[in-house]
Amino acid sequence: MKNESYTISISKHGRRLVHIEDFRLEENGITLLFGESGIGKSLIAKALYGLLNPEELMVTINGESYELYRARPEVNELQKNSFFVFQEPSTHFNPLLTLGSQVQEVQAGNIPIEPILKRLWETDDRKVLDDILGVFPKPYRPSGGEKQRLLLAMAFLRIELYLKKSKEYGKTFFVFDEPSGSLDDHFRDVFLSFLFEKFREKKFTVLLITHDYSTISAVEKYAEDILNDIVYKELTLESSGLCCVDFVPDRYMDWLKAQRLREQSGKPIKSYRPVLRVESSLEVNGRRLEITKDKEGKKICPLEIAPYTMAYLKAASGVGKTSFAKAVMGLIPARNLHIILKNIPLTDTTLKSYKEEYIWGKHMVMTFQHADEALNQNSTVEGTLSGLPVKMSEAEIRKMMLKLFGGDLRSSFLKKKVRYLSGGQKQKLNLLRSLVLDTDVLILDEPFNGLDFKSIVSVFSILQEKQKEGKGILIISHNEEIFDAVIHPENVYYLHAILPL
Secondary structure: OEEEEEEEEEEEOOEEEEEEEEEEEEEOOEEEEEEOOOOOHHHHHHHHHOOOOOOOOEEEEOOEEHHHHHOOHHHHHHHHHOOEEOOOHHHHOOOOOOHHHHHHOOOHHHOOOHHHHHHHHOOOOHHHHHHHHOOOOEOOEOOHHHHHHHHHHHHHHHHHHHHOOOOOOOOOOEEEEOOOOOOOHHHHHHHHHHHHHHHHHOOOOEEEEOOOOOHHHHHHHHOHHHHHHEEEEEEEEEOOEEEEEEOOHHHHHHHHHHHHHHHHHOOOOOOOOOOEEEOOOEEEOOEEEEEEOOOOOOOEOOEEEOOOEEEEEEOOOOOOHHHHHHHHHOOOOOEOOEEEEOOEEEEOOOOHHHHHHHHEOOOEEEEOOOHHHHOOOOOEOOHHHOOOOOOOOHHHHHHHHHHHHOOOOOHHHHOOEHHHOOHHHHHHHHHHHHHOOOOOEEEEEOOOOOOOHHHHHHHHHHHHHHHHOOOEEEEEOOOHHHHHHHOOHHHEEEEEEEOOO
């Protein structure tokens, strides 16, 4: 593979957003790029693809102005041959046009979309596909997973078109920015196996940006014969600046194996009464949410979390895991809600004032999936913790901050406003707000969201410490491989949404 190197600088209003030297991309190979959220992965990909607006951003690539770079014939060629799957699918769809008509916009060369949709949806039922293609995009439909797969289908249309061209390799650059963010592990693997299958037919350049380190296991499984064409990179922020370094897959695989062995050596704790019990069949947003211990949803049961226990709530994207968690916290309305928190009964009629005084931050706390939802963007890092009913000492808080943020706890960082933090730093601060409260129950919605591998290891280590202290922890996460490895099957629950008749 030809190894192309780039020096990329991106700034806005004199403020540097990204500067990286020697960013390497494998031509006609597959590069998996890891790294914390907001560090610059998407900006780098958009810059190389030619998508950034030179009127809004000052961009140079290899010392050349962005206008000259975008005018290069090879950049025009790669745009013609390729496709960019954006991280947030919702921004790509026009609410005034059906999904089918929007798919047709990239349907050059009369390549049929049906075989691609059948593969990504794993169905031969044309009615299911027609139902999707006939939808005008709305906030609730298509679901996040459906939007994700539709964008992937558009990319595969371009791949099919490229494969049908002459045998000579043209300039390509297919970018998949968090392509499995709204997919469960099964449909992520469907996408990856399809991508590798097409790559075997004729090589093309792929940059796959992801926070999902379990993608490594899928690559090892589905791409064993083409591993020489796949490289792993991680974007990191060092004292010298932004760097793109090799990521050794065994770092993740060995850590995961160690967690599995640790879990297998332990036993679920049954001698303690649940610190949290949530009865099944509550109603949220017009849907009945049922909890079961079986994936098929045949027998409903309460969700019970004992002290010293980590439980895992699983469901497909869009079912309502976050809504369930917010309803349990009392943050959104719910019907038929029955909870026992320690010895405290809570229902949908429990007054908000009671929860504010006795529950929130005292007995139970929730870390939100999106840090921006929880954090005041105008507050500083240290100001984010002020006013909380913190039980930990300053020394304990500083120790936890050092574990999460590393050695950079200088005054300049502590006084930095939240809006200037990277996505990964915001997520760590988001987690810190919950962890310092020392509540009986912690509900963590996508706790690894936007974190690099080093931070994932640190966060999980802190959660294990909390577990040993006797806390009950409920995990909601797409990171199935990790939490299936570390949480005993007896503490795994499934959520199902039942629409009203």
